[in-house]
Amino acid sequence: MVAVLMYLKAFLVGGIICAIAELILIKTKITPARILVLFLMFGAVLGGFNIWTYVVNWAGAGATLPIIGFGNSLAKGAIEGATSNGFFGALGGGLMATSAGIAVSIGLSYLVCLFSSSKTKRN
Amino acid sequence: MKKLGKQTYEMANPVTISYAHALVGSKEKNGPLSKYFKDYFEDDTFGEKSFEKAERKMLKTAISDMLLANKINIDDIDLYIGGDILNQLVSSNFVAEELQIPFVGVYSACSSVTESLALASTLIDGGFCNRILCSACSHFSAAERQYRFPLEFGNQRQAYSQWTVTGAGCMIVDKKESQNCPKIKRVCFGKVVDYGVLDLANMGAAMAPAAADTIMEFFKDTKTQPSDYDLIATGDLGKLGSDIFRDILAQNSIVIENNYIDCGHMIFNGNQECMQGGSGAGCSAVVFSAYIYQKMKQKKLKKVLLLATGALMSTTTNQQGDAIPAVSHLIELEA
Amino acid sequence: MNKSQRNQDYLMYVEKQSPKSPWLSSLFRAFIMGGTICCFGQMIGDVIKSFFPTMDLLTVGAWVNISVIALTIILTAFGIFDVLAKYGGAGTFIPISGFANSIASCAIEYKKEGLVFGVGAKMFYVAGPVIVNGVSYSMLVGIIYFIISLF
Numbered sequence: 001m002v003a004v005l006m007y008l009k010a011f012l013v014g015g016i017i018c019a020i021a022e023l024i025l026i027k028t029k030i031t032p033a034r035i036l037v038l039f040l041m042f043g044a045v046l047g048g049f050n051i052w053t054y055v056v057n058w059a060g061a062g063a064t065l066p067i068i069g070f071g072n073s074l075a076k077g078a079i080e081g082a083t084s085n086g087f088f089g090a091l092g093g094g095l096m097a098t099s100a101g102i103a104v105s106i107g108l109s110y111l112v113c114l115f116s117s118s119k120t121k122r123n
Numbered sequence: 124m125k126k127l128g129k130q131t132y133e134m135a136n137p138v139t140i141s142y143a144h145a146l147v148g149s150k151e152k153n154g155p156l157s158k159y160f161k162d163y164f165e166d167d168t169f170g171e172k173s174f175e176k177a178e179r180k181m182l183k184t185a186i187s188d189m190l191l192a193n194k195i196n197i198d199d200i201d202l203y204i205g206g207d208i209l210n211q212l213v214s215s216n217f218v219a220e221e222l223q224i225p226f227v228g229v230y231s232a233c234s235s236v237t238e239s240l241a242l243a244s245t246l247i248d249g250g251f252c253n254r255i256l257c258s259a260c261s262h263f264s265a266a267e268r269q270y271r272f273p274l275e276f277g278n279q280r281q282a283y284s285q286w287t288v289t290g291a292g293c294m295i296v297d298k299k300e301s302q303n304c305p306k307i308k309r310v311c312f313g314k315v316v317d318y319g320v321l322d323l324a325n326m327g328a329a330m331a332p333a334a335a336d337t338i339m340e341f342f343k344d345t346k347t348q349p350s351d352y353d354l355i356a357t358g359d360l361g362k363l364g365s366d367i368f369r370d371i372l373a374q375n376s377i378v379i380e381n382n383y384i385d386c387g388h389m390i391f392n393g394n395q396e397c398m399q400g401g402s403g404a405g406c407s408a409v410v411f412s413a414y415i416y417q418k419m420k421q422k423k424l425k426k427v428l429l430l431a432t433g434a435l436m437s438t439t440t441n442q443q444g445d446a447i448p449a450v451s452h453l454i455e456l457e458a
Numbered sequence: 459m460n461k462s463q464r465n466q467d468y469l470m471y472v473e474k475q476s477p478k479s480p481w482l483s484s485l486f487r488a489f490i491m492g493g494t495i496c497c498f499g500q501m502i503g504d505v506i507k508s509f510f511p512t513m514d515l516l517t518v519g520a521w522v523n524i525s526v527i528a529l530t531i532i533l534t535a536f537g538i539f540d541v542l543a544k545y546g547g548a549g550t551f552i553p554i555s556g557f558a559n560s561i562a563s564c565a566i567e568y569k570k571e572g573l574v575f576g577v578g579a580k581m582f583y584v585a586g587p588v589i590v591n592g593v594s595y596s597m598l599v600g601i602i603y604f605i606i607s608l609f
Contacts, residue, residue, distance in 0.1 A: 003504065010500040011493035014553065018492025019485050022548035026481045029322070032278065032551055033584065037591045039552065044595035048603070056519075061499030064519045065526060065553040066492070067588070073519075074592050078600030082607060090604040094596025101523045101554065102589065105561045106581065108531045113565035113577055116535035118274040120167040120174075120264045173570040273567030275534050276584060277543020277550050277559050279484075282477040319465030320472065328472040367475060446465075 010062030043071020128344030137306040143412035144189035148289030178262035205258040206235030234433030235259040241310035260291035261403030286397035292408025313337035327364020330432035333449035335371040358407035358431030359387035361399030386410035407431040491549025530558040560584035
């Protein structure tokens with residue numbers, strides 16, 4: 001029962017965040033790239049004040065997967081780095097916390113581009 | 124040839140469009156004009172490694188098919204005038220290199236077909252050339268990667284956006300008169316207008332004022348009116364753009380009845396998810412070559428106005444916050 | 459009438475004429491797609507946890523991210539992701555899948571310009587802003603935190 005509830009919460013939080021982004025996209029002329037940056041900044045602020053952690057604990061992947069979660073990890077990584085490694089950690093901590101995701105994105109993209117070609121859109 | 128009013132030129136002798144040929148992609152072939160598009164290709168890459176190469180090959184194929192089918196010797200052609208919408212006009216330039224005849228590249232984006240036909244007819248009527256080859260082409264995938272996003276990038280299209288037509292149209296303009304072939308009677312070069320539209324997806328709204336401006340100048344210069352023509356065809360305004368075009372004309376007390384079509388609006392149907400319709404230099408070129416030209420040859424249409432419209436921005440000017448300037452060139456045809 | 463006034467009137471008129479995307483259904487689709495992706499991530503997290511019960515939550519979260527990224531890139535390579543994105547809108551680009559898709563799609567698209575100036579230089583054509591801004595914010599947060607912790 002607890003597990004099912006967790007899925008529901010993840011669905012709800014993830015869905016609502018995306019729906020808010022879609023609403024901004026439709027109602028204003030802000031482009032998707034700018035919305036991404038906006039949400040990222042929002043996540044970094046929430047991470048800086050250690051607020052997003054509560055949402056992550058409540059909704060799991062529903063809070064970590066959206067780009068706000070990415071901003072949150074960046075900010076929290078920087079704080080952690082500052083605590084353990086001082087100024088040096090403060091500079092690199094954010095990238096360190098998210099490095100695996102970025103590395104996989106780059107590495108795997110490089111790999112697939114070697115054998116995949118872009119196909120025209122049907123519609 | 125004489126100049127009428129401010130922008131219009133009237134040919135002293137009839138200038139004939141002797142041949143016209145269109146080659147389209149499979150999406151266009153599956154559209155409402157299917158039975159008019161005789162030549163098409165299924166594979167979007169045309170067997171080439173990149174979409175730019177595919178566009179080039181499409182243009183080359185369209186031209187050589189036309190020359191071959193009508194037994195035209197390439198050396199009899201004095202000049203080649205062509206345009207497309209890729210940076211530095213690469214498609215036309217590279218094909219011109221293969222053809223090895225003098226070449227004038229013209230850029231007015233999607234208005235290339237009427238611009239090249241208009242220039243060709245003035246050159247012929249001026250007595251400088253006897254036979255000129257004109258062409259215009261565009262390719263959806265090549266345009267998409269130059270103007271928008273990578274093809275595999277997941278984005279949603281706006282409800283007011285348009286779909287770049289994959290197709291190439293080419294025509295032979297001749298001094299020699301021929302009974303059945305449409306003739307270019309008058310041409311009108313348009314002014315560049317800028318109505319402040321910033322949204323790259325809303326081409327129709329950016330280009331409609333240009334088309335309206337050119338056609339109003341043309342009516343003023345020639346003292347004609349819409350009802351004098353069997354058909355008035357705009358290039359690629361799309362549904363929204365053509366509604367705006369009619370509205371602007373109505374505000375200037377010019378009423379267009381049912382003799383109006385838009386090439387972009389008619390090339391795709393509602394189920395093809397192209398929103399407002401087609402766009403691109405190939406759009407008006409293939410609809411003219413395959414549909415309007417053939418109808419005129421069969422004498423089903425006698426007097427036609429064709430105004431292709433072009434949006435003249437680049438991605439750089441757009442990112443720097445400049446609005447989209449647009450132009451429209453008009454040709455008057457008579458069967 | 460001067461030009462800027464004319465343009466302003468025209469833009470207002472265009473705005474009124476332009477068809478709107480049906481927003482309620484778009485909203486609903488974004489909700490469904492975003493929710494599904496997050497639910498899927500949650501499931502992957504649970505599977506990982508069942509195999510490695512001692513793993514801490516942060517590492518599990520990182521693995522979830524990596525799995526979603528990997529899956530997105532594979533779907534992009536097979537030309538499936540853009541179809542999903544057309545349906546989901548913000549529901550696909552707000553989760554980490556959008557980030558992965560933007561990198562993979564650029565890599566695949568621009569490989570025709572070669573591995574150095576095509577793939578290498580243009581891979582971040584779309585995703586660049588996210589990384590640049592993200593790293594800058596995180597440095598800012600880190601430095602502010604470091605200065606506060608001095609006192």
